[in-house]
Amino acid sequence: MKIATYNVNGVNGRLPVLLRWLNETAPDVACLQELKAPQEKFPEQAIADAGYEAIWHGQKSWNGVAILSRIGKPVEICRVLPGDAEDMHSRYIEAMVNGITIGCLYLPNGNPAPGLKYDYKLNWFERLHQHAKQLLAKGTPVVLTGDYNVMPTEMDVYKPESWKDDALFRPEVREAFKNLVDQGWTDAIRKLYPNEKIYTFWDYFRNAFARNAGLRIDHFLLSPQLDGRLKAGGVDKDVRGWEKSSDHAPVWIQLAD
Template sequence: MRIATWNVNSVNARLPTVLAWLEAAQPDVVGFQEIKCLDEKFPREAFESLGYNVETNGQKTYNGVALLSKHPLSDVRRGLPGVDASGFEAEFEQARYIEAVIEAPRPVRIGCIYLPNGNPIGTEKFAYKLAWMDRLQAHAKALLLQEEAFTLCGDYNVIPTPDDAKNPSAWVNDALFQPESRAAFRALNNLGLSEAGELGKQPLGTYTFWDYQAGAWQRDHGIRIDFHLLSPQAADRFVGIETHREARDMEKPSDHVPVVVELED
Protein backbone atom coordinates (compact mmCIF):
# COMPACT_ATOMS: atom_id res chain seq x y z
CA MET A 1 0.00 0.00 0.00
CA ARG A 2 1.40 3.35 -1.11
CA ILE A 3 0.33 6.27 1.10
CA ALA A 4 1.09 9.84 0.04
CA THR A 5 0.94 13.11 1.93
CA TRP A 6 0.96 16.40 0.04
CA ASN A 7 0.28 20.01 0.91
CA VAL A 8 -1.22 21.04 -2.44
CA ASN A 9 -1.58 24.75 -1.58
CA SER A 10 -5.09 25.13 -3.11
CA VAL A 11 -6.48 22.06 -4.81
CA ASN A 12 -8.60 23.96 -7.32
CA ALA A 13 -5.80 26.31 -8.37
CA ARG A 14 -3.44 23.37 -8.99
CA LEU A 15 -5.88 20.68 -10.08
CA PRO A 16 -4.21 19.77 -13.42
CA THR A 17 -0.82 19.44 -11.69
CA VAL A 18 -2.25 17.35 -8.86
CA LEU A 19 -4.11 15.04 -11.24
CA ALA A 20 -1.04 14.60 -13.43
CA TRP A 21 1.07 13.60 -10.44
CA LEU A 22 -1.57 11.15 -9.19
CA GLU A 23 -1.82 9.48 -12.58
CA ALA A 24 1.96 9.12 -12.77
CA ALA A 25 2.64 8.04 -9.16
CA GLN A 26 -0.50 5.93 -8.58
CA PRO A 27 -0.67 6.10 -4.77
CA ASP A 28 -3.36 3.99 -3.12
CA VAL A 29 -4.09 6.61 -0.47
CA VAL A 30 -3.46 10.36 -0.40
CA GLY A 31 -3.73 12.93 2.36
CA PHE A 32 -4.00 16.50 1.08
CA GLN A 33 -3.39 19.61 3.17
CA GLU A 34 -4.28 23.23 2.45
CA ILE A 35 -7.07 22.38 0.03
CA LYS A 36 -8.35 25.96 0.67
CA CYS A 37 -11.99 25.32 -0.12
CA LEU A 38 -15.27 24.32 1.46
CA ASP A 39 -16.32 20.68 1.16
CA GLU A 40 -18.84 21.47 -1.57
CA LYS A 41 -16.18 23.25 -3.65
CA PHE A 42 -13.73 20.32 -3.56
CA PRO A 43 -13.32 18.84 -7.08
CA ARG A 44 -14.51 15.43 -5.96
CA GLU A 45 -15.54 14.15 -9.40
CA ALA A 46 -12.05 14.67 -10.83
CA PHE A 47 -10.55 12.36 -8.20
CA GLU A 48 -13.40 9.87 -8.28
CA SER A 49 -12.76 9.48 -12.01
CA LEU A 50 -9.28 8.19 -11.07
CA GLY A 51 -10.81 5.58 -8.77
CA TYR A 52 -10.55 7.36 -5.43
CA ASN A 53 -13.09 7.55 -2.63
CA VAL A 54 -13.02 11.05 -1.13
CA GLU A 55 -13.55 12.52 2.35
CA THR A 56 -12.92 16.19 3.12
CA ASN A 57 -12.74 18.63 6.01
CA GLY A 58 -12.77 21.96 4.22
CA GLN A 59 -12.66 25.63 5.13
CA LYS A 60 -13.26 28.66 2.97
CA THR A 61 -10.06 30.26 1.60
CA TYR A 62 -7.75 28.76 4.27
CA ASN A 63 -6.57 25.41 5.62
CA GLY A 64 -8.61 22.31 4.82
CA VAL A 65 -7.60 18.66 4.54
CA ALA A 66 -8.79 15.67 2.51
CA LEU A 67 -8.32 11.91 2.28
CA LEU A 68 -8.46 9.99 -1.00
CA SER A 69 -8.38 6.20 -1.09
CA LYS A 70 -8.79 3.47 -3.69
CA HIS A 71 -10.17 1.34 -0.86
CA PRO A 72 -13.34 2.17 1.11
CA LEU A 73 -12.99 4.60 4.03
CA SER A 74 -14.65 4.09 7.42
CA ASP A 75 -14.67 5.58 10.93
CA VAL A 76 -14.12 9.08 9.53
CA ARG A 77 -13.19 11.80 12.04
CA ARG A 78 -13.01 15.50 11.24
CA GLY A 79 -11.00 17.55 13.72
CA LEU A 80 -9.08 16.56 16.83
CA PRO A 81 -11.05 15.65 19.95
CA GLY A 82 -11.25 17.80 23.05
CA VAL A 83 -10.49 21.38 24.00
CA ASP A 84 -6.78 22.09 24.26
CA ALA A 85 -5.00 22.75 27.52
CA SER A 86 -4.71 26.47 26.84
CA GLY A 87 -8.49 26.85 26.80
CA PHE A 88 -8.95 27.62 23.10
CA GLU A 89 -12.65 27.18 22.43
CA ALA A 90 -14.62 26.29 19.33
CA GLU A 91 -14.26 29.73 17.73
CA PHE A 92 -10.55 29.01 17.25
CA GLU A 93 -11.17 25.65 15.58
CA GLN A 94 -9.73 25.33 12.09
CA ALA A 95 -10.05 22.60 9.45
CA ARG A 96 -6.68 20.95 10.01
CA TYR A 97 -7.32 17.25 10.68
CA ILE A 98 -9.13 14.34 9.08
CA GLU A 99 -8.80 10.66 9.92
CA ALA A 100 -10.21 7.41 8.55
CA VAL A 101 -9.62 3.68 8.43
CA ILE A 102 -8.57 2.45 4.99
CA GLU A 103 -10.51 -0.77 4.51
CA ALA A 104 -7.81 -2.67 2.63
CA PRO A 105 -7.26 -6.41 3.18
CA ARG A 106 -4.89 -5.32 5.96
CA PRO A 107 -6.53 -2.10 7.21
CA VAL A 108 -4.56 0.97 8.21
CA ARG A 109 -5.75 4.15 9.89
CA ILE A 110 -4.64 7.46 8.37
CA GLY A 111 -4.57 10.78 10.20
CA CYS A 112 -4.00 13.69 7.81
CA ILE A 113 -2.54 16.78 9.51
CA TYR A 114 -2.09 20.42 8.61
CA LEU A 115 -0.41 21.72 11.73
CA PRO A 116 -0.68 25.48 12.43
CA ASN A 117 2.18 27.63 11.17
CA GLY A 118 2.36 29.67 14.38
CA ASN A 119 3.89 32.89 13.09
CA PRO A 120 4.59 35.42 14.38
CA ILE A 121 6.23 34.20 17.57
CA GLY A 122 4.82 35.68 20.77
CA THR A 123 1.28 35.97 19.44
CA GLU A 124 -1.93 34.01 19.87
CA LYS A 125 -1.03 32.16 16.65
CA PHE A 126 2.07 30.63 18.24
CA ALA A 127 0.13 29.72 21.37
CA TYR A 128 -2.50 28.06 19.17
CA LYS A 129 0.20 26.05 17.38
CA LEU A 130 1.57 24.66 20.65
CA ALA A 131 -1.89 24.00 22.06
CA TRP A 132 -2.87 22.16 18.87
CA MET A 133 0.26 20.02 19.18
CA ASP A 134 -0.74 19.16 22.75
CA ARG A 135 -4.12 17.98 21.47
CA LEU A 136 -2.46 15.96 18.71
CA GLN A 137 -0.18 14.28 21.25
CA ALA A 138 -3.16 13.35 23.42
CA HIS A 139 -4.97 11.88 20.42
CA ALA A 140 -1.86 9.94 19.35
CA LYS A 141 -1.64 8.42 22.84
CA ALA A 142 -5.26 7.27 22.53
CA LEU A 143 -4.62 5.78 19.09
CA LEU A 144 -1.57 3.89 20.32
CA LEU A 145 -3.71 2.19 22.95
CA GLN A 146 -5.72 0.60 20.13
CA GLU A 147 -2.58 -1.23 18.94
CA GLU A 148 -3.41 -0.87 15.26
CA ALA A 149 -1.44 0.18 12.19
CA PHE A 150 -1.69 3.91 11.61
CA THR A 151 0.23 6.85 10.22
CA LEU A 152 -0.13 10.48 11.25
CA CYS A 153 0.98 12.15 8.06
CA GLY A 154 1.02 15.68 6.75
CA ASP A 155 2.51 19.14 6.93
CA TYR A 156 3.78 19.46 10.49
CA ASN A 157 5.13 23.00 10.05
CA VAL A 158 8.09 22.04 12.23
CA ILE A 159 11.77 21.88 11.28
CA PRO A 160 12.87 19.22 13.78
CA THR A 161 16.66 19.69 13.59
CA PRO A 162 19.19 21.98 11.89
CA ASP A 163 19.86 19.11 9.45
CA ASP A 164 16.31 19.55 8.16
CA ALA A 165 17.07 22.98 6.66
CA LYS A 166 19.54 24.02 3.98
CA ASN A 167 20.11 27.29 5.82
CA PRO A 168 19.10 26.89 9.49
CA SER A 169 20.11 30.45 10.40
CA ALA A 170 17.36 31.78 8.13
CA TRP A 171 14.73 30.17 10.38
CA VAL A 172 15.88 31.10 13.90
CA ASN A 173 13.10 33.66 14.33
CA ASP A 174 10.43 31.52 12.70
CA ALA A 175 7.79 29.54 14.61
CA LEU A 176 8.72 26.39 12.68
CA PHE A 177 12.17 26.29 14.27
CA GLN A 178 11.49 27.41 17.83
CA PRO A 179 12.64 25.20 20.73
CA GLU A 180 9.03 24.79 21.86
CA SER A 181 7.88 23.58 18.42
CA ARG A 182 10.77 21.18 18.08
CA ALA A 183 10.27 19.83 21.63
CA ALA A 184 6.59 19.19 20.92
CA PHE A 185 7.50 17.27 17.77
CA ARG A 186 10.06 15.19 19.69
CA ALA A 187 7.48 14.46 22.39
CA LEU A 188 5.12 13.15 19.73
CA ASN A 189 7.82 10.88 18.31
CA ASN A 190 8.81 9.73 21.78
CA LEU A 191 5.36 8.26 22.38
CA GLY A 192 6.60 5.32 20.31
CA LEU A 193 6.02 6.54 16.78
CA SER A 194 8.59 6.05 14.01
CA GLU A 195 9.40 8.81 11.52
CA ALA A 196 9.38 7.20 8.09
CA GLY A 197 12.29 9.26 6.76
CA GLU A 198 14.49 7.89 9.51
CA LEU A 199 13.24 4.34 8.97
CA GLY A 200 14.05 4.69 5.28
CA LYS A 201 17.44 6.30 5.98
CA GLN A 202 16.73 9.24 3.68
CA PRO A 203 19.88 11.29 3.07
CA LEU A 204 20.47 14.79 4.41
CA GLY A 205 19.08 17.40 2.07
CA THR A 206 15.85 15.51 1.42
CA TYR A 207 13.64 18.57 1.70
CA THR A 208 9.87 18.78 1.19
CA PHE A 209 9.24 22.56 0.98
CA TRP A 210 10.80 25.44 -0.91
CA ASP A 211 9.37 28.94 -0.59
CA TYR A 212 8.18 30.70 -3.73
CA GLN A 213 10.24 33.76 -2.81
CA ALA A 214 13.91 34.65 -3.34
CA GLY A 215 14.71 31.78 -5.67
CA ALA A 216 14.53 29.21 -2.88
CA TRP A 217 13.81 26.34 -5.28
CA GLN A 218 16.55 27.30 -7.71
CA ARG A 219 19.08 27.55 -4.85
CA ASP A 220 17.70 24.46 -3.10
CA HIS A 221 17.02 26.47 0.06
CA GLY A 222 14.56 23.87 1.29
CA ILE A 223 13.30 22.51 4.59
CA ARG A 224 11.85 19.16 5.64
CA ILE A 225 8.47 19.66 7.31
CA ASP A 226 6.22 16.95 5.80
CA PHE A 227 6.26 13.63 7.65
CA HIS A 228 4.72 10.22 8.19
CA LEU A 229 4.78 9.16 11.85
CA LEU A 230 4.06 5.43 12.02
CA SER A 231 2.65 3.37 14.87
CA PRO A 232 4.69 0.26 15.81
CA GLN A 233 2.22 -1.92 13.88
CA ALA A 234 2.62 0.25 10.76
CA ALA A 235 6.41 0.43 11.19
CA ASP A 236 6.48 -3.39 11.16
CA ARG A 237 4.96 -3.19 7.65
CA PHE A 238 7.30 -0.45 6.41
CA VAL A 239 8.84 -1.09 2.99
CA GLY A 240 10.20 2.30 1.93
CA ILE A 241 9.73 6.03 1.46
CA GLU A 242 9.96 8.34 -1.55
CA THR A 243 10.09 12.13 -1.62
CA HIS A 244 8.83 13.26 -5.02
CA ARG A 245 11.06 16.25 -5.60
CA GLU A 246 10.13 16.30 -9.29
CA ALA A 247 6.68 17.64 -8.38
CA ARG A 248 8.23 21.00 -7.43
CA ASP A 249 9.32 21.39 -11.05
CA MET A 250 5.88 20.75 -12.54
CA GLU A 251 3.78 23.50 -14.09
CA LYS A 252 2.16 25.70 -11.42
CA PRO A 253 3.59 23.63 -8.55
CA SER A 254 2.80 23.64 -4.88
CA ASP A 255 5.61 24.87 -2.62
CA HIS A 256 5.55 21.37 -1.03
CA VAL A 257 6.22 18.00 -2.68
CA PRO A 258 4.52 14.65 -2.05
CA VAL A 259 6.05 12.18 0.39
CA VAL A 260 5.03 8.55 -0.22
CA VAL A 261 5.37 5.68 2.24
CA GLU A 262 4.94 2.07 1.20
CA LEU A 263 3.58 -0.49 3.65
CA GLU A 264 3.26 -4.23 3.11
CA ASP A 265 -0.26 -5.26 2.06
Protein backbone atom coordinates in the same frame (compact mmCIF):
# COMPACT_ATOMS: atom_id res chain seq x y z
CA MET B 1 0.34 -0.25 0.05
CA LYS B 2 1.56 3.15 -1.04
CA ILE B 3 0.48 6.14 1.05
CA ALA B 4 1.28 9.73 0.13
CA THR B 5 0.83 13.16 1.65
CA TYR B 6 0.66 16.38 -0.34
CA ASN B 7 0.01 19.96 0.71
CA VAL B 8 -1.63 21.05 -2.53
CA ASN B 9 -1.87 24.76 -1.61
CA GLY B 10 -5.28 25.15 -3.26
CA VAL B 11 -6.99 22.03 -4.58
CA ASN B 12 -8.97 23.75 -7.35
CA GLY B 13 -6.31 26.16 -8.55
CA ARG B 14 -3.78 23.33 -8.77
CA LEU B 15 -6.14 20.56 -9.82
CA PRO B 16 -4.27 19.79 -13.07
CA VAL B 17 -1.08 19.28 -11.08
CA LEU B 18 -2.84 17.04 -8.55
CA LEU B 19 -4.49 14.92 -11.22
CA ARG B 20 -1.26 14.55 -13.20
CA TRP B 21 0.59 13.47 -10.05
CA LEU B 22 -2.11 10.94 -9.13
CA ASN B 23 -2.04 9.52 -12.66
CA GLU B 24 1.75 9.26 -12.83
CA THR B 25 2.46 7.90 -9.34
CA ALA B 26 -0.81 6.12 -8.41
CA PRO B 27 -0.64 6.14 -4.60
CA ASP B 28 -3.19 3.84 -3.00
CA VAL B 29 -4.00 6.56 -0.47
CA ALA B 30 -3.30 10.30 -0.76
CA CYS B 31 -3.68 12.71 2.14
CA LEU B 32 -4.12 16.34 1.08
CA GLN B 33 -3.74 19.57 3.04
CA GLU B 34 -4.51 23.23 2.38
CA LEU B 35 -7.49 22.59 0.15
CA LYS B 36 -8.45 26.27 0.46
CA ALA B 37 -11.97 25.39 -0.66
CA PRO B 38 -15.32 25.23 1.14
CA GLN B 39 -16.91 21.81 1.58
CA GLU B 40 -19.17 22.11 -1.48
CA LYS B 41 -16.35 23.23 -3.79
CA PHE B 42 -14.16 20.15 -3.41
CA PRO B 43 -13.60 18.64 -6.91
CA GLU B 44 -15.17 15.29 -6.03
CA GLN B 45 -16.06 14.32 -9.60
CA ALA B 46 -12.59 15.03 -11.01
CA ILE B 47 -11.07 12.99 -8.18
CA ALA B 48 -13.52 10.17 -8.84
CA ASP B 49 -12.71 10.23 -12.55
CA ALA B 50 -9.07 9.76 -11.55
CA GLY B 51 -10.06 6.56 -9.74
CA TYR B 52 -10.25 7.80 -6.15
CA GLU B 53 -12.97 7.94 -3.53
CA ALA B 54 -12.58 10.75 -1.02
CA ILE B 55 -13.61 12.23 2.27
CA TRP B 56 -12.75 15.83 3.06
CA HIS B 57 -13.27 18.71 5.45
CA GLY B 58 -13.16 21.98 3.58
CA GLN B 59 -12.94 25.59 4.69
CA LYS B 60 -13.35 28.74 2.65
CA SER B 61 -10.02 30.30 1.62
CA TRP B 62 -7.93 28.51 4.26
CA ASN B 63 -6.93 25.14 5.62
CA GLY B 64 -8.87 22.03 4.53
CA VAL B 65 -7.85 18.37 4.58
CA ALA B 66 -8.82 15.28 2.58
CA ILE B 67 -8.11 11.56 2.33
CA LEU B 68 -8.27 9.94 -1.12
CA SER B 69 -8.24 6.19 -1.73
CA ARG B 70 -8.27 3.94 -4.78
CA ILE B 71 -8.55 0.76 -2.68
CA GLY B 72 -11.97 1.38 -1.15
CA LYS B 73 -13.66 4.47 0.26
CA PRO B 74 -12.07 5.80 3.45
CA VAL B 75 -14.31 5.04 6.43
CA GLU B 76 -14.41 8.30 8.34
CA ILE B 77 -13.63 8.18 12.06
CA CYS B 78 -13.51 11.89 12.85
CA ARG B 79 -12.93 15.23 11.15
CA VAL B 80 -11.85 17.35 14.11
CA LEU B 81 -8.84 16.97 16.38
CA PRO B 82 -10.32 16.41 19.86
CA GLY B 83 -9.64 18.77 22.73
CA ASP B 84 -11.10 22.15 21.78
CA ALA B 85 -14.78 22.47 20.92
CA GLU B 86 -14.27 26.08 19.84
CA ASP B 87 -11.58 25.35 17.24
CA MET B 88 -13.26 25.79 13.86
CA HIS B 89 -10.16 25.28 11.69
CA SER B 90 -10.31 22.38 9.21
CA ARG B 91 -6.97 20.84 10.08
CA TYR B 92 -7.56 17.16 10.84
CA ILE B 93 -9.42 14.22 9.36
CA GLU B 94 -9.10 10.56 10.28
CA ALA B 95 -10.30 7.42 8.51
CA MET B 96 -9.82 3.68 8.27
CA VAL B 97 -8.40 2.43 4.96
CA ASN B 98 -7.48 -1.21 4.35
CA GLY B 99 -7.16 -1.94 8.07
CA ILE B 100 -5.00 1.11 8.84
CA THR B 101 -6.11 4.20 10.73
CA ILE B 102 -4.88 7.23 8.81
CA GLY B 103 -4.83 10.69 10.34
CA CYS B 104 -4.30 13.53 7.87
CA LEU B 105 -3.23 16.74 9.55
CA TYR B 106 -2.30 20.33 8.82
CA LEU B 107 -0.57 21.70 11.89
CA PRO B 108 -0.71 25.49 12.37
CA ASN B 109 2.15 27.60 11.05
CA GLY B 110 2.37 29.67 14.23
CA ASN B 111 4.02 32.84 12.93
CA PRO B 112 4.60 35.43 14.17
CA ALA B 113 6.21 34.01 17.28
CA PRO B 114 5.74 34.74 20.07
CA GLY B 115 2.08 35.67 19.78
CA LEU B 116 -1.46 34.31 19.71
CA LYS B 117 -0.87 32.25 16.56
CA TYR B 118 2.17 30.65 18.16
CA ASP B 119 0.19 29.86 21.31
CA TYR B 120 -2.49 28.26 19.12
CA LYS B 121 0.17 26.12 17.45
CA LEU B 122 1.55 24.86 20.75
CA ASN B 123 -1.95 24.17 22.06
CA TRP B 124 -2.81 22.27 18.85
CA PHE B 125 0.37 20.26 19.27
CA GLU B 126 -0.65 19.36 22.82
CA ARG B 127 -4.04 18.17 21.59
CA LEU B 128 -2.25 16.09 18.94
CA HIS B 129 -0.05 14.57 21.67
CA GLN B 130 -3.10 13.49 23.63
CA HIS B 131 -4.93 12.07 20.61
CA ALA B 132 -1.82 10.27 19.34
CA LYS B 133 -1.31 8.71 22.75
CA GLN B 134 -4.85 7.37 22.68
CA LEU B 135 -4.36 5.98 19.18
CA LEU B 136 -1.22 4.14 20.29
CA ALA B 137 -3.04 2.69 23.28
CA LYS B 138 -5.43 0.90 20.93
CA GLY B 139 -2.57 -1.23 19.60
CA THR B 140 -3.71 -1.01 15.98
CA PRO B 141 -1.83 0.17 12.85
CA VAL B 142 -1.84 3.97 12.58
CA VAL B 143 -0.31 6.53 10.21
CA LEU B 144 -0.25 10.20 11.19
CA THR B 145 0.79 12.20 8.17
CA GLY B 146 0.63 15.67 6.71
CA ASP B 147 2.13 19.11 6.94
CA TYR B 148 3.45 19.39 10.50
CA ASN B 149 5.02 22.82 9.94
CA VAL B 150 8.06 21.66 11.93
CA MET B 151 11.67 21.07 10.97
CA PRO B 152 12.69 18.52 13.63
CA THR B 153 16.46 18.99 13.39
CA GLU B 154 19.07 21.19 11.75
CA MET B 155 19.41 18.52 9.06
CA ASP B 156 15.85 19.33 8.01
CA VAL B 157 16.40 22.97 7.10
CA TYR B 158 18.57 24.92 4.71
CA LYS B 159 20.64 27.45 6.68
CA PRO B 160 19.20 26.65 10.13
CA GLU B 161 20.78 29.74 11.65
CA SER B 162 18.39 31.95 9.67
CA TRP B 163 15.32 30.09 11.01
CA LYS B 164 16.07 30.04 14.74
CA ASP B 165 13.32 32.55 15.61
CA ASP B 166 10.71 31.15 13.20
CA ALA B 167 7.67 29.30 14.58
CA LEU B 168 8.57 26.26 12.47
CA PHE B 169 11.97 25.89 14.13
CA ARG B 170 11.76 27.39 17.60
CA PRO B 171 12.97 25.09 20.41
CA GLU B 172 9.48 24.62 21.88
CA VAL B 173 8.10 23.37 18.58
CA ARG B 174 10.98 21.01 17.91
CA GLU B 175 10.65 19.69 21.46
CA ALA B 176 6.93 19.14 20.91
CA PHE B 177 7.65 17.08 17.79
CA LYS B 178 10.34 15.08 19.61
CA ASN B 179 7.98 14.38 22.50
CA LEU B 180 5.36 13.18 20.03
CA VAL B 181 7.78 10.80 18.30
CA ASP B 182 9.04 9.58 21.67
CA GLN B 183 5.59 8.24 22.48
CA GLY B 184 6.58 5.35 20.24
CA TRP B 185 6.14 6.63 16.70
CA THR B 186 8.56 6.12 13.80
CA ASP B 187 9.55 9.12 11.66
CA ALA B 188 9.38 7.06 8.46
CA ILE B 189 11.40 9.25 6.09
CA ARG B 190 14.16 9.85 8.60
CA LYS B 191 14.34 6.11 9.36
CA LEU B 192 14.81 5.40 5.65
CA TYR B 193 17.32 8.24 5.14
CA PRO B 194 19.04 8.77 8.51
CA ASN B 195 21.91 10.90 7.24
CA GLU B 196 20.56 12.66 4.15
CA LYS B 197 19.36 16.20 3.56
CA ILE B 198 15.76 15.74 2.44
CA TYR B 199 13.35 18.60 1.83
CA THR B 200 9.60 18.64 1.15
CA PHE B 201 8.99 22.41 0.81
CA TRP B 202 10.69 25.16 -1.19
CA ASP B 203 9.49 28.76 -0.97
CA TYR B 204 8.35 30.54 -4.14
CA PHE B 205 10.77 33.39 -3.39
CA ARG B 206 14.51 33.84 -3.86
CA ASN B 207 14.75 31.00 -6.40
CA ALA B 208 14.58 28.55 -3.48
CA PHE B 209 13.74 25.43 -5.49
CA ALA B 210 16.54 25.88 -8.01
CA ARG B 211 18.98 26.45 -5.14
CA ASN B 212 17.52 23.51 -3.17
CA ALA B 213 16.99 25.88 -0.25
CA GLY B 214 14.27 23.80 1.33
CA LEU B 215 12.66 22.53 4.50
CA ARG B 216 11.44 19.09 5.62
CA ILE B 217 8.07 19.82 7.19
CA ASP B 218 5.82 17.08 5.75
CA HIS B 219 6.16 13.92 7.81
CA PHE B 220 4.94 10.35 8.26
CA LEU B 221 4.68 9.00 11.79
CA LEU B 222 4.03 5.26 12.02
CA SER B 223 2.76 3.27 15.00
CA PRO B 224 4.86 0.28 16.13
CA GLN B 225 2.59 -2.13 14.22
CA LEU B 226 3.75 -0.54 10.95
CA ASP B 227 7.42 0.04 11.68
CA GLY B 228 8.45 -3.39 10.40
CA ARG B 229 6.25 -3.03 7.31
CA LEU B 230 8.03 0.11 6.07
CA LYS B 231 9.78 -0.83 2.82
CA ALA B 232 10.43 2.40 0.93
CA GLY B 233 9.65 6.09 0.80
CA GLY B 234 10.68 9.36 -0.74
CA VAL B 235 9.79 12.79 -2.04
CA ASP B 236 8.40 13.39 -5.53
CA LYS B 237 10.64 16.42 -5.83
CA ASP B 238 10.14 16.87 -9.56
CA VAL B 239 6.47 17.75 -8.98
CA ARG B 240 7.58 20.93 -7.21
CA GLY B 241 9.13 22.04 -10.51
CA TRP B 242 5.95 21.60 -12.56
CA GLU B 243 4.16 24.70 -13.81
CA LYS B 244 1.75 26.21 -11.25
CA SER B 245 2.74 23.62 -8.66
CA SER B 246 2.40 23.88 -4.90
CA ASP B 247 5.39 25.04 -2.85
CA HIS B 248 5.34 21.55 -1.27
CA ALA B 249 6.26 18.30 -3.00
CA PRO B 250 4.37 15.05 -2.39
CA VAL B 251 5.94 12.63 0.09
CA TRP B 252 5.21 8.89 0.06
CA ILE B 253 5.91 5.61 1.82
CA GLN B 254 5.47 2.00 0.80
CA LEU B 255 4.20 -0.54 3.36
CA ALA B 256 4.39 -4.29 2.95
CA ASP B 257 1.00 -5.99 2.93
